Amino acid sequence: MRATVSASRPSNNGRQASLISAAAALFAAKGFKGTTTKEIAKAAGVSEALVFKYFPTKHALYAAILAEKAPLSELVGAIEEVARKRNDHRVFTLIASYRIRPGADPTMLRLLLFSALEGHELADMFFGKQHRVFYDYLASYIRTRIEEGAFRRMDPLLAARAFIGMVVHHRLLHEIFEVPMHCSHEETVAAYVDLFLNGLRRSKPQLSRRPSRGR
Amino acid sequence: MRATVSASRPSNNGRQASLISAAAALFAAKGFKGTTTKEIAKAAGVSEALVFKYFPTKHALYAAILAEKAPLSELVGAIEEVARKRNDHRVFTLIASYRIRPGADPTMLRLLLFSALEGHELADMFFGKQHRVFYDYLASYIRTRIEEGAFRRMDPLLAARAFIGMVVHHRLLHEIFEVPMHCSHEETVAAYVDLFLNGLRRSKPQLSRRPSRGR
DNA sequence: TGCCGGTGAGTGATCACTCACTCACCCGTG
DNA sequence: CACGGGTGAGTGAGTGATCACTCACCGGCA
Numbered sequence: 465m466r467a468t469v470s471a472s473r474p475s476n477n478g479r480q481a482s483l484i485s486a487a488a489a490l491f492a493a494k495g496f497k498g499t500t501t502k503e504i505a506k507a508a509g510v511s512e513a514l515v516f517k518y519f520p521t522k523h524a525l526y527a528a529i530l531a532e533k534a535p536l537s538e539l540v541g542a543i544e545e546v547a548r549k550r551n552d553h554r555v556f557t558l559i560a561s562y563r564i565r566p567g568a569d570p571t572m573l574r575l576l577l578f579s580a581l582e583g584h585e586l587a588d589m590f591f592g593k594q595h596r597v598f599y600d601y602l603a604s605y606i607r608t609r610i611e612e613g614a615f616r617r618m619d620p621l622l623a624a625r626a627f628i629g630m631v632v633h634h635r636l637l638h639e640i641f642e643v644p645m646h647c648s649h650e651e652t653v654a655a656y657v658d659l660f661l662n663g664l665r666r667s668k669p670q671l672s673r674r675p676s677r678g679r
Numbered sequence: 680m681r682a683t684v685s686a687s688r689p690s691n692n693g694r695q696a697s698l699i700s701a702a703a704a705l706f707a708a709k710g711f712k713g714t715t716t717k718e719i720a721k722a723a724g725v726s727e728a729l730v731f732k733y734f735p736t737k738h739a740l741y742a743a744i745l746a747e748k749a750p751l752s753e754l755v756g757a758i759e760e761v762a763r764k765r766n767d768h769r770v771f772t773l774i775a776s777y778r779i780r781p782g783a784d785p786t787m788l789r790l791l792l793f794s795a796l797e798g799h800e801l802a803d804m805f806f807g808k809q810h811r812v813f814y815d816y817l818a819s820y821i822r823t824r825i826e827e828g829a830f831r832r833m834d835p836l837l838a839a840r841a842f843i844g845m846v847v848h849h850r851l852l853h854e855i856f857e858v859p860m861h862c863s864h865e866e867t868v869a870a871y872v873d874l875f876l877n878g879l880r881r882s883k884p885q886l887s888r889r890p891s892r893g894r
Numbered sequence: 895t896g897c898c899g900g901t902g903a904g905t906g907a908t909c910a911c912t913c914a915c916t917c918a919c920c921c922g923t924g
Numbered sequence: 925c926a927c928g929g930g931t932g933a934g935t936g937a938g939t940g941a942t943c944a945c946t947c948a949c950c951g952g953c954a
Contacts, residue, residue, distance in 0.1 A: 479899085495797060497712040501944060511901045516945060578796055580855045581789060582710060591856055616877075619862060622870045625852065626845045633844025640795045641806055647834060655837045662831075663878025694933085716910060726935045731911060 480518050480528075483508045488529045492574040496526055496582055530579065530590045533572060540601065547605055552614065552661060555605065556627060560653040563631045570639035573632075577640070599624050606664075615664040623664065630656045695733050695743075698723045703744045707789040711741055711797055738799075745794065745805045748787060755816065762820055767829065767876060770820065771842060775868040778846045785854035788847075792855070814839050821879075830879040838879065845871045 486507040490499040501522055505512040519525040539562050546554040579587030599621065607620035615623075634652065637643040645652065701722040705714040716737055720727040734740035754777050761769040794802030814836065822835035830838075849867065852858040860867065 495710060495712060497710060498797065513901060574796060577792060581793055582713060619870055622862065622867060623874065625849060626871055626874055629848025630841045630844040633847050634840060647837065652837060655834055656841055659833065659838065659841055659878040663874040667877060729934055
């Protein structure tokens with residue numbers, strides 16, 4: 465509430481926030497089971513006992529982290545504008561470069577993967593609320609463009625997942641498996657967007673899809 | 680050496696194998712830190728002490744699991760045949776349907792992700808030896824087809840990763856995040872392959888090979 | 895003085911790992 | 925055949941360390 469005591473006493477909210485950010489970094493790096501409450505306390509610069517004053521259990525602290533992070537809204541806002549203008553290239557470039565950018569923080573991706581793998585019930589919430597809606601939003605845009613004749617006919621949700629798949633997989637290789645990038649971020653984004661949009665383009669009225677090499 | 684004692688004594692190798700498979704299932708389900716040696720012993724039907732007769736540490740058991748699994752060779756063999764025939768559609772359908780199939784076992788995918796996230800030094804080996812070579816193999820096929828004029832010009836490695844990205848991401852959603860599939864396996868594979876190959880197709884006869892975007 | 899943010903020193907439980915030991919079986923000898 | 929010592933698979937009962945979590949207590953400020 466009060467923000468009078470600024471530096472000496474970090475005040476309830478400030479402590480909570482610093483504990484959350486310290487814990488998020490550690491959970492992302494080492495997983496839930498791999499992180500001890502003592503480490504969290506040390507990273508936040510307090511005693512271990514204080515952690516349990518603010519969060520009744522280690523799980524509650526983990527839940528607070530997942531509940532707090534909701535970093536997708538700004539992207540959706542930016543997309544909606546160019547989506548109205550039917551600027552397909554810009555829509556997908558925005559999405560891809562939002563994920564693939566120089567200073568991208570792997571924390572959330574790692575946290576999400578750990579949550580899903582370790583099977584926390586919160587992971588469902590985290591994924592369901594944040595990501596599923598985005599897939600659906602993107603799929604509905606693709607469906608609209610198909611109906612407008614801009615894209616060829618295909619399942620819009622599969623198309624959306626295919627594009628997100630390229631991007632997420634790229635982050636997986638780069639940020640989790642530490643595979644070095646051999647192109648710049650811009651080149652990578654451009655390559656994926658071009659490949660995807662070219663794949664969605666309507667071909668000529670349906671020739672034979674096989675390369676006429678029938679054995 | 681001797682194989683006289685057949686059933687009563689599972690013999691060195693049999694025990695080792697049953698411990699490895701029991702441990703693999705548990706590590707895949709709950710991670711390295713999330714699995715206790717007591718659980719492994721119980722799953723294998725032996726005492727905890729025996730686990731340490733066969734593997735000096737829990738880490739050594741984990742390493743033995745990663746070292747043993749090498750499930751890619753059969754796929755590469757099947758691909759090489761259709762690759763010689765330049766049957767692009769079949770090449771990519773083979774790859775995708777090898778991963779996306781009805782009874783696909785999530786164990787290896789989960790193990791791979793856990794290894795990378797938990798940062799075992801063996802994960803590098805696991806990924807480097809098994810997967811990186813596959814990316815490179817696929818990229819070299821794409822490069823060949825570009826040079827033959829069958830595909831449009833683009834970075835072959837990025838293209839390979841884009842395709843694998845679609846497929847892996849699909850498995851991620853389906854097997855790890857438990858997102859239900861809304862299409863059959865065959866439809867899904869076909870959609871991804873069509874999208875990808877269409878994206879790689881040369882648009883117009885392509886006079887200038889670069890998109891004249893040189894900065 | 896009372897209140898509250900903060901802590902050191904614990905708690906029982908559980909972890910990976912060890913050790914002294916049993917038991918079944920094999921084989922050379924008489 | 926009888927027998928007895930060697931061998932190796934297998935185990936129950938621990939070991940110290942570390943885990944999440946608790947509690948009595950402290951000190952600065954109203």
